[in-house]
Amino acid sequence: LGPFHTVYDDKGYAYTSMFLDSAVARWTLGGPYASKHPEQPWTLVQKLPVQYNIGHIAAAEGDTASPDGQYVVALDKWSIDRFANVGPLMPQNFQLVDISQTGDKMQVLYDMPIGMAEPHYAQIIKAEKLKPWQVYPEIGWNPETQSVDPNAVKAGSEKIVRNGNNVEIWMSVIRSHYTPDLVELNKGDHVVWHLTSLERTPDATHGFAIPGYNINLSLEPGESQTVEFDADKDGTFPFYCTDFCSA
Template sequence: EYDFDYLHIILWKKAEEVIRQGKYKELNGIKVISLETAINEGILYFTPEPKSPHGADIAPRGDYIAVAGKLEPVATVYSADKIWEAIEKKDYEGRDVYGVPILRFDTVKVAQVELGLGPLHTEFDDKGYAYTSLFIDNKIAKWTLGPPYFEGDEAWKVVDKVDIHYNIGHLAAPESNSPSPKGKYVVALNKWSIDRFPILGPLKPQNFQVIDISGEKMKVLIDYPIGIGEPHYAKIIDINKIKALEVYPVGTDPITFNKHPHAINKGEERIERTTIDGKPATIVYATLIRSTITPDIIRVKQGDIVRIYATNVETTPDATHGFSICEYNINASLEPGETATIEFVADKPGVYAFYCSEFCSPLHLEMAGWLIVEPT
């Protein structure tokens, strides 16, 4: 019906102010600004973009937005300054059917760079170059941005292409979407790996290709098969920016990153009989440490809800433990300091082994106990 789709421009600082003013509705605990409010408060604007857009990627200084979609062989580039100016001047070409203002395309667009077939996503380096994946051409195109990066005839120009083996989708350059990209490599996140690796079965791995972009010509350095689903929007950051814990404080719930309300220390292990929602239950407070699970005998009644609060009380790195009851399809992995909740219904009478399922020490096989389910 339309020749264009729309780039959505959201003034998020204005949205923050609207939230502070209480002009929102709360849905499922989330503060939501209605479309009507977004229009009336000047939060949301559209501008035309080529059909079927994929990437909408912002250059490191925040001055350009590159949009690409596989149905057009170009990257359409918008100027952030021109967008601001058009908003201030209310330079609209009209409104959509819901009343959202549409900024005039030729006012905010600064360039359309012909890249090749099926352009999707764009990353940036620290020298003013952009790198766009070409899904149909199976290539990455390297091209120049405009002022202040490049001037005159050197601006908005394709300077190199490199062949990618098959169906590139997303790509990643170190800290591309930041004020200080690192600019030495691009990683092609390819969807499949036909004819690339030895055949080990019908399922083909995804394939990453690491490309050196430090010189005038791009160069593929290595293929790297990945045994996960199709990669989307992976980001590469400086490892020095990661300030990770090596061991959780004992009793941490990794989901909330707070102290688990039922965490215990060594010596506080116990088993309690109670009810949950009116049903009989056995609550177990357990600890795991090389090479013991305490308590090592858990006695319950058939039909009980069994809830185990298991705390790995280790304080040294690489002391991960598991808790497994294979007949009940239970297998939990607990990192050092972690507390996890394990729950099931003991509906099968009998005696079942539970054990550590993560190799943890020379006495790993001794780290076991027994679940006794007494018939009713």
């Protein structure tokens, strides 16, 4: 009951999520795929219970011309009794299912609690296909434009420029220090604040927060960002890094 979504493997099987049954159904394909499995085409081979109320389902590279055929993940909406209860709000449950063998040999390998809203679709690819940067290619990188930002700050070029009520700040960020580390504004100023992380160390992420103005940025190694606001309050407002480092 309640078939929702279907994904595929490399052995001529399809896998359908069964919401009301809380199960993953494995069934055979026909046509050019019939020779890949030992069963009759268009036959239900196994219905594996999952915990609980599966919605979406993801197969490793299951949306490609050459599916991996080793695993599917059941994106279950309920977990109920699978984890220690810490209150009324329970996690969603992602279950790793081994589909490497033919026939009725599917089995659940692992439960993973997910602390977010109802799980929807996911993609799974082989890790060796990922070629991520550890740090951005150049200091001052803008992830949106995939290029060096025109307002990127280099070490030694930090500055504050006032033009009437408009104040523009070019600040560098590196472990334990902002440059400049003191900014004086007048009430009513319009502020454009450019920040560039000078870090080249992988995972050395820095934050920049001005709680009084609800500003909270995260700067990855080499990243440049700009924030803009009106200084419409009197007082002294600290800015600080929200990521602990250099301790």
